[in-house]
Amino acid sequence: MQKIAVFPGSFDPFTKGHENVISRALPLFDKICIAIGHNSEKKSFFTLEQRLTMIGRLYLDESKVVLDYYDGLTVDFCKKVGAQYLLRGLRTSADFEFERSIAQINRKMNSEIETIFILAVPEFAPVSSSIIREILRYGGDASQFLPDKMIIGV
Ligand code: ADP
Numbered sequence: 001m002q003k004i005a006v007f008p009g010s011f012d013p014f015t016k017g018h019e020n021v022i023s024r025a026l027p028l029f030d031k032i033c034i035a036i037g038h039n040s041e042k043k044s045f046f047t048l049e050q051r052l053t054m055i056g057r058l059y060l061d062e063s064k065v066v067l068d069y070y071d072g073l074t075v076d077f078c079k080k081v082g083a084q085y086l087l088r089g090l091r092t093s094a095d096f097e098f099e100r101s102i103a104q105i106n107r108k109m110n111s112e113i114e115t116i117f118i119l120a121v122p123e124f125a126p127v128s129s130s131i132i133r134e135i136l137r138y139g140g141d142a143s144q145f146l147p148d149k150m151i152i153g154v
Helices: 016-028 048-058 074-081 093-109 129-137
Strands: 004-009 031-037 065-070 085-090 114-119
Touching: 004 016, 004 074, 016 031, 016 085, 016 114, 031 048, 031 074, 048 065, 065 074, 074 085, 074 093, 085 093, 093 114
Parallel strands: 004 031, 004 085, 031 065, 085 114
Antiparallel strands: none
16 A cells, blocks of 8 residues: 655745655655645635645756645544645644644544654744744745745745
């Protein structure tokens, strides 16, 4: 059976930290589905279409990575795409506390889906989408925190 992982997130925007999690998880799985959690009632900095384009371009040549979006429960989305693994990144102890409850609740909802955590590398641990949004909002240059191949905002 193919090992399929879903990497869910807002990715608003996708950062070097996210990219690092994907590259380290790739040898572990046959397929990784980057799944943009999209709530049409919640305002995002980049539109869903922009995020799909920005991330899609990064993985054009990586056949093991697919890109999708969903609105609803992550475990339901995992089931829909046949994923047995849910991939998340951990930067800080605050991330751990937050992720622990989500993973435990998800396990209660579907015990067939295992959450796998990848620990952030020290150089990217401070990188968060919210800080990048703040830099961009005030016209700063956030390129050092974004994937080299990423074209912002298109
Ligand atoms: P969410 O809105 O679900 O928190 P994010 O887009 O912020 O989604 O993050 C998706 C996942 O990537 C989360 O598990 C988050 O902890 C992880 N992540 C975010 N930034 C980094 C980073 N710099 N290094 C490692 N993991 C990260």
